[in-house]
Amino acid sequence: MAERLTEIFGIDVFNEATMIERLPKKTYAALKKTIQSGEDLEPAVADVVANAMKDWAIERGATHFTHWFQPMTGITAEKHDSFISPTSDGKIIMEFSGKELIKGEPDASSFPSGGLRATFEARGYTAWDCTSPAFLREDAAGVTLCIPTAFCSYTGEALDKKTPLLRSMEALSDQTVRILKLFGHKDVKAVSCSVGPEQEYFIVDKSKYLKREDLIFSGRTLFGAMPPKGQEMEDHYFGCLKERISAFMKEVNEECWKLGILAKTQHNEVAPAQHELAPIYATANIATDHNQLVMETMKKVANRHGLACLLHEKPFAGVNGSGKHNNWSLVTDTGKNLLDPGKTPHENVQFLLFLAVILKAVDDHADILRLSASNPGNDHRLGANEAPPAIISVFLGEQLADVLTQLIETGEATSSKQGGKLNIGVHTIPGFRKDATDRNRTSPFAFTGNKFEFRMLGSSMSIAGPNTTLNTIVADVLSDFADELEKADNFDLAVHDLIKKTVTEHQKIVFNGNGYSDEWVAEAEKRGLPNIKSMVEAIPSMVSEKAVRLFGKHNVYSETELRSRAEIEYETYSKTINIEARTMIEMAGKLFVPAVIKYASGLADSINSIKTAVPDADVSVQEELLKETSSLLASAQAALGALRSYVAEAAEKEGAEQAKYFRNVVFPAMESLRAPIDGLELIVDKNLWPVPTYGDLLFEV
Ligand code: ADP
Numbered sequence: 001m002a003e004r005l006t007e008i009f010g011i012d013v014f015n016e017a018t019m020i021e022r023l024p025k026k027t028y029a030a031l032k033k034t035i036q037s038g039e040d041l042e043p044a045v046a047d048v049v050a051n052a053m054k055d056w057a058i059e060r061g062a063t064h065f066t067h068w069f070q071p072m073t074g075i076t077a078e079k080h081d082s083f084i085s086p087t088s089d090g091k092i093i094m095e096f097s098g099k100e101l102i103k104g105e106p107d108a109s110s111f112p113s114g115g116l117r118a119t120f121e122a123r124g125y126t127a128w129d130c131t132s133p134a135f136l137r138e139d140a141a142g143v144t145l146c147i148p149t150a151f152c153s154y155t156g157e158a159l160d161k162k163t164p165l166l167r168s169m170e171a172l173s174d175q176t177v178r179i180l181k182l183f184g185h186k187d188v189k190a191v192s193c194s195v196g197p198e199q200e201y202f203i204v205d206k207s208k209y210l211k212r213e214d215l216i217f218s219g220r221t222l223f224g225a226m227p228p229k230g231q232e233m234e235d236h237y238f239g240c241l242k243e244r245i246s247a248f249m250k251e252v253n254e255e256c257w258k259l260g261i262l263a264k265t266q267h268n269e270v271a272p273a274q275h276e277l278a279p280i281y282a283t284a285n286i287a288t289d290h291n292q293l294v295m296e297t298m299k300k301v302a303n304r305h306g307l308a309c310l311l312h313e314k315p316f317a318g319v320n321g322s323g324k325h326n327n328w329s330l331v332t333d334t335g336k337n338l339l340d341p342g343k344t345p346h347e348n349v350q351f352l353l354f355l356a357v358i359l360k361a362v363d364d365h366a367d368i369l370r371l372s373a374s375n376p377g378n379d380h381r382l383g384a385n386e387a388p389p390a391i392i393s394v395f396l397g398e399q400l401a402d403v404l405t406q407l408i409e410t411g412e413a414t415s416s417k418q419g420g421k422l423n424i425g426v427h428t429i430p431g432f433r434k435d436a437t438d439r440n441r442t443s444p445f446a447f448t449g450n451k452f453e454f455r456m457l458g459s460s461m462s463i464a465g466p467n468t469t470l471n472t473i474v475a476d477v478l479s480d481f482a483d484e485l486e487k488a489d490n491f492d493l494a495v496h497d498l499i500k501k502t503v504t505e506h507q508k509i510v511f512n513g514n515g516y517s518d519e520w521v522a523e524a525e526k527r528g529l530p531n532i533k534s535m536v537e538a539i540p541s542m543v544s545e546k547a548v549r550l551f552g553k554h555n556v557y558s559e560t561e562l563r564s565r566a567e568i569e570y571e572t573y574s575k576t577i578n579i580e581a582r583t584m585i586e587m588a589g590k591l592f593v594p595a596v597i598k599y600a601s602g603l604a605d606s607i608n609s610i611k612t613a614v615p616d617a618d619v620s621v622q623e624e625l626l627k628e629t630s631s632l633l634a635s636a637q638a639a640l641g642a643l644r645s646y647v648a649e650a651a652e653k654e655g656a657e658q659a660k661y662f663r664n665v666v667f668p669a670m671e672s673l674r675a676p677i678d679g680l681e682l683i684v685d686k687n688l689w690p691v692p693t694y695g696d697l698l699f700e701v
């Protein structure tokens with residue numbers, strides 16, 4: 001297998017090695033230049049590249065190509081074209097031109113545009129993103145050559161998640177290079193952000209999944225009582241993998257490796273039926289494409305194994321939901337990780353400056369960072385009773401926190417705490433040095449050795465948005481600092497003062513304690529940190545004056561683009577809750593209420609027949625159950641009626657007002673319907689209950 005692994009890795013990717021092998025030297029050099037410095041690609045060069053790509057793809061069995069893009073639905077889209085082209089003798093040849101490689105023209109009218117495009121103004125373009133390699137995908141449709149592209153409207157506005165990400169990467173690179181120049185690193189021409197997303201997910205049995213409309217339509221269970229066992233034994237976390245799961249993981253890994261995705265770690269997560277996959281980090285853009293492919297691959301492979309992969313943030317109430325930790329750092333084109341503090345961070349002025357920049361960026365823009373991690377599913381996690389809190393703070397760990405304290409208190413940091421040797425009291429176990437800092441699991445934004453881990457992301461999201469925001473806020477502070485430092489007479493002194501001033505002003509964002517505690521909520525409020533409770537409340541930050549200036553200055557989003565995106569966020573929220581509510585209405589009305597009536601009739605029949613047979617028999621148990629059932633049923637029916645009318649009412653509204661109505665009125669009404677039905681599930685005969693239970697779904701894979 002090991003040998004096979006090195007053979008299959010990247011086999012489906014038109015990668016560096018394949019390009020060198022298949023492209024004329026001059027073409028390769030021209031393409032490389034475009035990739036590295038964004039220079040225009042000559043049409044003739046594009047033709048040669050397209051032809052080489054086509055030959056490679058056809059040799060591997062491809063019949064079609066597609067421009068693969070990431071519209072604002074958060075998932076990917078594609079339209080397939082075959083390579084065929086007719087000849088005069090009634091036959092065909094296989095063709096693929098540079099023009100077809102560079103530009104596609106899908107109808108843009110049915111993708112979310114937030115009012116940017118009216119349905120009659122349909123034209124949109126996909127443009128080849130040569131910084132992310134083309135790849136082959138094999139499925140029932142055969143083999144398809146997939147070309148990663150950006151998607152924009154006829155008027156040039158971005159209609160996708162990738163374009164702003166690429167823009168933010170450029171901004172970040174430019175501003176970081178300015179700062180590095182001041183530190184004397186004149187050799188650095190570009191800086192990229194490295195991203196490693198840890199993907200959490202649930203796996204359930206497909207046949208059980210198919211019996212639950214809530215999972216099918218909304219991706220999460222909308223009803224379900226807790227089984228006798230949840231996650232309290234902590235026996236699933238890092239537990240031994242079940243055979244069906246390991247077979248699934250093996251195939252996911254193989255598919256990922258073929259696509260050049262560095263799938264690295266896999267394990268069982270905290271909740272039963274929950275798992276995680278983490279790849280080795282890559283440049284943000286490629287990491288984003290890869291994460292989409294990982295999610296798609298998981299769904300596809302699960303299906304082949306009679307399983308269903310749930311990527312929703314909260315598929316089950318009462319056990320942990322799923323997130324996506326976004327590990328993020330800055331790497332120069334000379335290979336240096338700018339967030340590596342070295343052994344003695346107090347002496348590493350350049351590192352301390354980047355640290356100060358990030359603290360300021362996160363503190364100043366906590367609102368849009370929080371929004372970037374919001375979606376309807378994540379509302380069940382952020383700020384609910386689960387990781388991480390909705391309040392943004394930064395964990396630095398003991399070593400860095402101590403360096404900052406020295407800086408703030410004395411103006412000078414003179415030492416760095418060291419990890420020391422770990423002794424576990426067994427002589428036969430070799431000793432090792434421990435890290436200078438412990439881990440913190442509760443922080444939404446944690447420094448973890450040589451990178452920051454943004455932990456608020458939801459499991460189903462595209463990582464493009466959060467990284468776009470992160471890159472832009474950091475670029476913005478770097479830009480202000482570069483303005484200031486470039487003017488300084490004495491650079492060393494100016495940097496020192498700037499670091500001290502910044503960490504003093506922004507120390508309020510640093511929190512090294514337990515982020516889940518109520519004390520922290522109170523303390524954060526005292527510090528003036530925002531605690532934005534839901535997605536709907538977070539959306540306005542996107543179009544604040546501050547955000548418009550920030551994204552405009554760095555050419556990441558125009559004001560029009562921001563406004564349309566805010567519109568889409570409201571729409572997405574409303575549509576999601578609408579689907580959930582309507583699914584609940586359907587399930588309650590057609591499945592649960594009839595099942596409960598059947599059960600109640602059975603009880604009534606039993607009471608009657610026993611009383612007829614033995615008039616003075618004790619039927620108090622049946623009577624008690626019947627009363628309890630009837631009372632819960634009445635509550636359910638009342639809640640169902642209310643939910644129906646609220647959903648009808650919501651349909652009359654639009655935009656922000658509609659989203660708020662869904663959040664404040666419809667959502668609580670859904671909870672009111674769920675409660676009595678979950679209560680009934682605990683009473684009604686198991687064989688009468690119309691859907692698989694939490695116990696069936698979580699423990700019987
Ligand atoms: P943990 O669960 O302990 O946080 P994992 O190994 O599951 O650790 O995930 C850590 C992730 O961080 C991996 O995707 C890894 O590649 C990524 N990572 C490591 N170094 C960097 C870096 N310099 N920049 C970005 N991501 C990084």
Ligand code: MG
Nearest residue numbers: 198325327453
């Ligand atoms: Mg992690």
